Amino acid sequence: MEKLIFKGENGENISLYVLETTRLQGVDYLLTCDTEAGDGDCYIWKEIPSQSSEEAVYEPVADDALLENLMGIFAELLEDVDLVI
Numbered sequence: 001m002e003k004l005i006f007k008g009e010n011g012e013n014i015s016l017y018v019l020e021t022t023r024l025q026g027v028d029y030l031l032t033c034d035t036e037a038g039d040g041d042c043y044i045w046k047e048i049p050s051q052s053s054e055e056a057v058y059e060p061v062a063d064d065a066l067l068e069n070l071m072g073i074f075a076e077l078l079e080d081v082d083l084v085i
Helices: 064-077
Strands: 003-007 013-024 027-033 042-048 057-060
Touching (some): 003 027, 027 064
Antiparallel strands (some): 013 027, 027 042
């Protein structure tokens, strides 16, 4: 499982495992978790286009309606995983 490093709210590095990716209306989203297996905290990230960096830039999804929609999509993609908001 791929592990990426994200910047937290306070600028700290957070290592998260990528569980699944999806594209919705031309935008890429990542479902990540802080553990490789078992119960853990999940986060959904939205890719932000960046012309100044070769690396992808992501920010947490904050819109509740979009978050619910993405949770439904990821739940379908990961049939064997229980996702709870």
